[in-house]
Amino acid sequence: MHLGSIELFSPSANVEECHAWIPTLCRNNQLTTLGFWDNIKRWKLAQQGLSSGKKRRVYDADERISAKLDGSIWLSWVIYMIFLFGMQLITLADWPSNSAGWKNFIAITIFSITAIFVTKAGNHGKKACNASSILLLGGILLQMLFLRLICLRVDASAWPQMYKLLLMPFTFAPIVHAVLLGRREATFSSVFVSICGCLLMPTDYVVTFMVISLVSGMTATVLTYKIRRRAELLRVGLIIGALSIVLSLAFGILLESPLLGASFWLRWVPVVCCFSIAYFTALFVSGFLPLLESAFSTTTNISWLELGDLNHPLLKRLQLNAPGTFHHSLVMASLAEAAAEAIGANAAMCRACAYFHDVGKLSKPDYFIENLSDDAENPHNALTPNMSALVIIAHVKDGVDLALKHKLNHRIIDAILEHHGDTLVYYFYRKAQEQRLAEEEKVGKGLGNTEDLPYVDEKNFRYPGPRPRSKETGILSLADAIESASRTIKKPTPVKIKNLVDEIVKARWSDGQLDDCPLTMSDLNKIKDSFAYTLRSMLHNRISYKTEDQSEKKSKSDSSLGREIPATDRIKP
Ligand SMILES: [Fe+2]
Ligand SMILES: [Fe+2]
Numbered sequence: 001m002h003l004g005s006i007e008l009f010s011p012s013a014n015v016e017e018c019h020a021w022i023p024t025l026c027r028n029n030q031l032t033t034l035g036f037w038d039n040i041k042r043w044k045l046a047q048q049g050l051s052s053g054k055k056r057r058v059y060d061a062d063e064r065i066s067a068k069l070d071g072s073i074w075l076s077w078v079i080y081m082i083f084l085f086g087m088q089l090i091t092l093a094d095w096p097s098n099s100a101g102w103k104n105f106i107a108i109t110i111f112s113i114t115a116i117f118v119t120k121a122g123n124h125g126k127k128a129c130n131a132s133s134i135l136l137l138g139g140i141l142l143q144m145l146f147l148r149l150i151c152l153r154v155d156a157s158a159w160p161q162m163y164k165l166l167l168m169p170f171t172f173a174p175i176v177h178a179v180l181l182g183r184r185e186a187t188f189s190s191v192f193v194s195i196c197g198c199l200l201m202p203t204d205y206v207v208t209f210m211v212i213s214l215v216s217g218m219t220a221t222v223l224t225y226k227i228r229r230r231a232e233l234l235r236v237g238l239i240i241g242a243l244s245i246v247l248s249l250a251f252g253i254l255l256e257s258p259l260l261g262a263s264f265w266l267r268w269v270p271v272v273c274c275f276s277i278a279y280f281t282a283l284f285v286s287g288f289l290p291l292l293e294s295a296f297s298t299t300t301n302i303s304w305l306e307l308g309d310l311n312h313p314l315l316k317r318l319q320l321n322a323p324g325t326f327h328h329s330l331v332m333a334s335l336a337e338a339a340a341e342a343i344g345a346n347a348a349m350c351r352a353c354a355y356f357h358d359v360g361k362l363s364k365p366d367y368f369i370e371n372l373s374d375d376a377e378n379p380h381n382a383l384t385p386n387m388s389a390l391v392i393i394a395h396v397k398d399g400v401d402l403a404l405k406h407k408l409n410h411r412i413i414d415a416i417l418e419h420h421g422d423t424l425v426y427y428f429y430r431k432a433q434e435q436r437l438a439e440e441e442k443v444g445k446g447l448g449n450t451e452d453l454p455y456v457d458e459k460n461f462r463y464p465g466p467r468p469r470s471k472e473t474g475i476l477s478l479a480d481a482i483e484s485a486s487r488t489i490k491k492p493t494p495v496k497i498k499n500l501v502d503e504i505v506k507a508r509w510s511d512g513q514l515d516d517c518p519l520t521m522s523d524l525n526k527i528k529d530s531f532a533y534t535l536r537s538m539l540h541n542r543i544s545y546k547t548e549d550q551s552e553k554k555s556k557s558d559s560s561l562g563r564e565i566p567a568t569d570r571i572k573p
Helices: 015-027 031-047 065-070 073-091 101-121 130-156 172-180 183-200 203-224 230-250 269-295 301-307 313-321 323-343 347-356 385-405 410-418 426-444 471-486 494-510 521-538 548-559
Strands: none
Touching: 073 101, 073 130, 073 183, 101 130, 101 183, 130 172, 130 183, 172 183, 172 203, 172 230, 172 269, 183 203, 203 230, 230 269, 269 301, 301 347, 313 323, 313 347, 323 347, 323 471, 323 521, 347 410, 347 471, 385 410, 385 426, 410 471, 471 494, 471 521, 494 521
16 A cells, blocks of 8 residues: 555555655655556556555645745745835835935835844744745735825825825735734734835825824724634724724814815815725725735634634535534534633634544544444444554545545644644554454464464554644644543543543643644643633533542542543544
């Protein structure tokens, strides 16, 4: 079984063999060469009834073009240079006629270099983070370009100078940055544009411009950085529009209109301009958000909420064909979302990813205990432990296959891949060991042959990984294990729930499953408290509030049963 062209299920396959092949094939770039022989082998296996003949889609996050470009240091320097020269071009276009040309040149150079340093500081230790650099610096550059074009248009016409302020889309960059990058970036772009934009304004309007730009930008940032629905963006547009009118009135811009003496309707033109520019800026950003998200491989809370729609065809299939898994995903989503909120991680992403994390179980729903009814025969009874582990482990790759087929967000695919890390399918590993011990006893008594002893290798019972690599996938992995294990508590008490959460988090941490994700010990404590609180709320009807002593005694006996191993890893045949 080769991973370059994976069969959906092959009994002859060896998990270890698969894991060994993946890096080798990718590293040597031999997938194309081996593809031909793979096809022939798969065809032969299909002829023998040992393969479905189908090909499973493979996902390689590092092979995505956006991922390669995102890590390029050369590209990041090109972006910085374009920003630096772009800013000079926009602000110094009228240098020959501007007496303060040199001063402006020095000021804009210092501001631009500061912006580049701030962008680099936002890379969080990574060498290059080009998508967010383009988004931050490009957004600022675009806003400055709008400013320059409006100034040129007003200067070229007979319009009063106050229209340089009334037609200005003050909130464009702050809204884009707040929704796509976060509050810190939006605040920075708001301050940056307010300061640099002053260089383009007539001297009389410098202070007015700076105050209106800062107040509008900051208000837009505060109102939009946690936005979850597209309609809320339009509401922000209305608020900023009203605020612009108030500010323009406060600074007397609307009152100094030369149209005051004109007809009643003409007097309203500046007010309409002021309001509609703010509103249409929000409308424009709202319309272009999906385009910006796909171009910069980023996902807003708005899109995460849309992705978490339970009417998605895959979730509908899950609801119908694997109701147990569907319910598990819903409960896990609540656990993960609350924990993410507690540590300031992306809660909307956690919810959406939790819904989809086990879609791979749709291939063989009956092989997963949560989908088995009490009177149904367990299909694992007819399989060897090796084979059972292979079926269980395959739900990760089947999930990736389905996610790719349905063009799901790449962060969801990461969550599918990472939610089990490289944990052990403990139940079947222990069963395989017990079978081998029984066979060894037979051999010792002379009733069996050494060559018939079953081969038990721990690697064959481990998920392929990778381990969780982000805070969100770390939370999902813990929530998954805790939700599954919580169903094994017969008479839940607050102490039992707390012990269960502690044991599972401790087991995952000591197994090294959280080594690659940036969760700190402080985060883990908050996550544990959140899990315990959410579980207590969910199991409230079942909770029996016993005395502390009774509960502690009982919980000790529970942990002696080996609860540190999540229930998902102890699927009983
Ligand atoms: Fe899973
Ligand atoms: Fe799960």
